[in-house]
Amino acid sequence: MNTVEQQLNMQKALYREIFLKSVDEIQKRLEELRPDGVDGELLDTYASESAGRKWQEKALTVLNDEISHDVYRKLHEILAYREMFKCQGCATCCRLACSEFSPEELKLKAANGDNFAKQFTSVFIPYESIEEAETVYPEYIELLRGKVEGDVYFYHCPKLTEDNRCSDYENRPQICRDFPDNPLAVLPDKCGYRAWKDEINPVALMLHSMVEIIDFYKEKLKEVL
Numbered sequence: 673m674n675t676v677e678q679q680l681n682m683q684k685a686l687y688r689e690i691f692l693k694s695v696d697e698i699q700k701r702l703e704e705l706r707p708d709g710v711d712g713e714l715l716d717t718y719a720s721e722s723a724g725r726k727w728q729e730k731a732l733t734v735l736n737d738e739i740s741h742d743v744y745r746k747l748h749e750i751l752a753y754r755e756m757f758k759c760q761g762c763a764t765c766c767r768l769a770c771s772e773f774s775p776e777e778l779k780l781k782a783a784n785g786d787n788f789a790k791q792f793t794s795v796f797i798p799y800e801s802i803e804e805a806e807t808v809y810p811e812y813i814e815l816l817r818g819k820v821e822g823d824v825y826f827y828h829c830p831k832l833t834e835d836n837r838c839s840d841y842e843n844r845p846q847i848c849r850d851f852p853d854n855p856l857a858v859l860p861d862k863c864g865y866r867a868w869k870d871e872i873n874p875v876a877l878m879l880h881s882m883v884e885i886i887d888f889y890k891e892k893l894k895e896v897l
């Protein structure tokens with residue numbers, strides 16, 4: 673098994689494991705808020721002014737003010753620690769980004785308000801062919817060939833100059849500023865953030881999984897409130 677494949681598989685397995693633990697923790701915290709006499713589930717529909725509705729309102733407040741606050745504070749600490757490491761300017765991350773979504777699907781997601789898709793489509797454009805993408809990171813393309821279920825699409829950013837500089841650095845989107853703080857980013861060995869990512873990985877995965885779960889609950893609670 674090559675090292676890129678190992679990285680990706682281990683990362684996915686770890687993220688799944690941590691995600692399930694985070695679900696348990698958040699559910700436990702929200703369950704503690706359940707008022708006496710309420711038998712239903714948090715995301716059930718309750719009458720206004722009922723105890724169930726008050727539970728939902730309280731849960732939303734705790735998710736916004738307590739849990740989110742803590743999670744984002746820790747994420748900022750991790751990003752601040754990244755400043756101790758340095759990008760080596762290889763530009764692999766600007767030359768090769770992959771997604772399970774086609775350009776059309778990404779555009780549709782962006783039009784429907786998906787923030788990541790909006791940022792992604794604001795900079796990345798698709799490669800003409802897998803062979804073209806292969807010239808950038810051959811071992812990564814080799815890994816994905818036949819080992820990933822479903823389609824994978826490869827993209828690159830036209831804002832990158834020939835000398836590996838970002839031509840719109842001041843206006844680059846948040847996904848570029850945060851890179852490689854992304855749960856499933858697989859970094860080349862030469863990446864200057866590889867040591868940082870290895871060190872913060874378990875905590876970062878836990879925090880990213882919590883953001884996913886918090887966003888899910890917030891969205892669902894807004895629908896029933």
Ligand code: SF4
Pocket residue numbers: 758759760761762763764765766851852859860862863864865
């Ligand atoms: S892959 Fe790493 S070292 Fe290379 S440009 Fe991206 S962040 Fe910098």
Ligand code: SF4
Pocket residue numbers: 765766795829830831832833837838839840841844845848
């Ligand atoms: S906008 Fe700049 S930093 Fe972001 S992918 Fe393009 S070249 Fe790289």
